[in-house]
Amino acid sequence: MNSSTFYDFVIIGGGTSGLVVANRLSEDPRYNVLVIEAGSDHTADPRVQIPALFDTLKNTELDWNFKSKPQPALGGRIINVNQGKALGGSSAINASVFVPPTKSLIDSWETLGNHGWNWDILQPYLSKAYTSPPPVDAQSSKSLGIDKWATLNDAAKGPIQTSFPASFTDPVRELWADTFAAENHLMPTDPFVNPSVGSFSCLSSIHPETKERSYSASAYYRPVQDRKNLHILTNAEVVKILFDKTKSGRPIRASGVQYKHEGTSSMVYSSKEVILAAGALQSPKVLELSGIGDANLLQKLSIDVVLDLPAVGENLQDHSVGSICFEATDALDTFDALMRQEPEATAQAMQDYTANQTGPMSHVGVTAYAYLPVRSREGRQAVQDKLHDNRPHLGEGVSCSRDSAYFTVTERALLDPSEPTAAYLTFTAQTAESAGWTKRSPPGPLPGRFLTIGAMLSQPLSRGTVHIQSNDHSVPPVxxxxxxxxxxxxEVLAQHMLEIDSIARTSSFSKLLKQPLRHGDPASHFTDVEEAKQYLRDRVISMWHVGCTCVMLPRTKGGVVDTDLKVYGVENLRVVDASALPIISTANLQATVALWSPG
Structure with missing residues (x-):
């Protein structure tokens, strides 16, 4: 960083979206760009580079270590909400899963009142963000479960490098494709071209040659780090955004940022814009600390109110996920020996990776996805009944308008068999939640080999909050x-949990599992929807896909930013991260946030 305190653009947060925007703004040599990041640069850290080590980054210095309040619907459990604290943000610690949102979900952004935000307009930006895997031969195409794709996204030539995880001979993808092809639920084309309902082999943001994580810091920052007009300040926490004093009747104007670095408080100023990219849990925190938010909360914490904008920190959305693990055949290579930290298996895996970039360290074990509706007739009727009984109350005001708009969009998706309401995924191992989670479960990790099928809720109607509890920037939000x-x-997620056993019992997929079917945890062997709901209360966790807390919506519907991502009522201030999403993605957020940040 140079010694100047004046920049054209000051970006708060060097994460998944912040570095994308910094890269594109600094392409113009006339602009001086500063990125302020709370974490460190870990691009040379093997824990970040080696795909299978992602899980070791949780609850370390690269993680904000956030936890939820006790959740009443989950029996009062406190849920870990892992978020990256490093250059690259959560893209530095995630599982490298790279999957698209569906067309219908992106189109719903426009339906909610965001003109111009639809799939046809945004899909080219998604192609601009990543490079498709290299072509494969016919045999590999069949093994990968992509031989029936009518179209590939050949236009994808962006900075994030992607690959099909695991070896091409891994049987999970092919048998997963066979299972859903038999049910006419195989996605007919590359999901990055026309994503809809169906199964597909997912991509990972793992370089196809080096087998290292490809993420925001390595793809968008490292190639341009020598630009004279791009400055990165790490290990610096933002205290608040600064504003110009304005005359009566004139808009408020963001003018700079106060931050703390190495124990010293400093200020930098922006001639053009302050760009907020601190993430869905931190961006609303920064706004509130700066005096933008619910005036009642700010006054209670002795913060001068710059702008009363009550929607800040509201509307939090996340994907909750439930999973079931099944005992796999001895022929299936799994991660279970690594999960048990067996020394010989770990040493061999590291040797294979170091010597040849192969073996279990080269991927994360997630290879196959399916975007599905509730498929049983009884399940669809149960969902319809719940929709009828739980419509939002009609009334006046911003919150009523927002709730009504979201309900209309979600109801349409839940009742349409051509739209998914859950994303299913496979993982070739037991998970940390596969045993020992409740008193009814055996202690883990379990001996043996396992294959896990999970289902995450794609269209949640539950809405949460994130708000500051102190005027001290070092205190985490609630x-x-x-x-x-x-x-x-x-109801929806419980119905999907009932579907998992059906998938495991199909003639194709059951070839991977020991017979008769053996559940890793007896508690997961439920037979009706009420048992499935209790299982979710005991076991559901976050997929760490939080968003929508500084939402892009019309202000009359509780929006925080407009369709240019500018904060309502403030000049020179934008929000460009997942907090501005109108609705979170169908599944993992990484690709959607890359689409979201065209610069």
Whole structure:
């Protein structure tokens, strides 16, 4: 960083979106760009580079270590909400899963009142963000489960490098494709071209040659780090945004940022814009510390009110996920020996990776996805009944308008068999939640080999909050996602959990599992929807896909930013991260945030 305190653009947060925007703004040599990041640069850290080590980054110095308030709908459990604290943000610590949102979900952004934000307009930006995997031969195409794709996204030539995880001979993808092809639920084309309902082989943001994590810091920052007009300040926490004093009747104007670095408080100023990219849990915190938010809360914490904008920190959305693990055949290579930290298996895996970039360290074990509706007739009827019984109350005011708009969009998706309401995924191992989670479960990790099928809720109606609890920037915010608090969400996810056993018992997929079917945890062997709901109360966790807390919506519907991502009522201030999403993605957020930040 140079010694100047004046920049054209000051970006708060060097994460998944912040570095994308910094890269594109600094392409113009006339602009001086500063990025302020709370974490460190870990691009040379093997824990970040080696795909299978992602889980070791949780609850370390690269993680904000956030936890939710006790969740009443989950029996009072406190849920970990892992978020990256490093250059690259959460893209530095996530599982590298790179999957798209569906077309219908992106189109719903426009339906909510955001003109121009639809799939046809935004899909080219998604192609601009990543490079598709290299072509493969016919045999590999069949093994990957992509031989029936009518179209590939050949236009994708962006900075994030992607690959199909694991070896091409891994049997999970092919048998997953066979399972859903038999049910006419195989996605017919590359999901990055026309994503809809169906199964597909997912991509990972792992370089196809080096087998290292490809993420915001390595893809968008490292190639341009020598630009004279791009400055990165790490280990610096933002205290607040600064504003110009304005005359009566004139808009408020963001003018700079106060931050703390190495124990010293400093200020930098922006001639053009302050750009907020601190993430869905931190961006609303920064706004509130700066005096933008609910005036009642700010006054209670002795913060001068710059702008009364009550929607800041509201509308939090996240994907909750439930999973079931099954005992796999001895022929299936799994991660279970690594999960048990067996020394010989770990040493061999590191040797294979170091010597040849192969083996279990080269991927994360997530290879296959499916975007699905509730498929059983009884399940669809149960969801319809829950929709009827839990419509939002009609009334006046911003919150009523927002709730009504979201309900209309979500109801349409839940009742349309051509739209997914859950994303299913496979993981070739037991998970940390596979055993020992409740008194009824055996202690883990379990001996043997396992294959896990999970289902995450794609269209949650439950809405949470994130708000500051102090005027001290070092105090974490209070996070209350309210997981499955809406009875419709609990019903939908429980219906999807009942589908997992059906998938495991199909003639194709059951070839991977020991017979008769053996559940890793007896508690997951439920037979009706009420048992499935109890299982979710005991076991559901966050997928760490939080968003929508500085939402892009019309102000009359509780929006914080407009369709140019500018904060309502403030000049020279934008929000460009997942907090501005109108609705979170169908599944993992990484690709959607890359689409979201065209610069």
């Amino acid at each position: 996070i209350d996602p309210r997981y499955l608090s809406n009875p419709i969400d609990m």
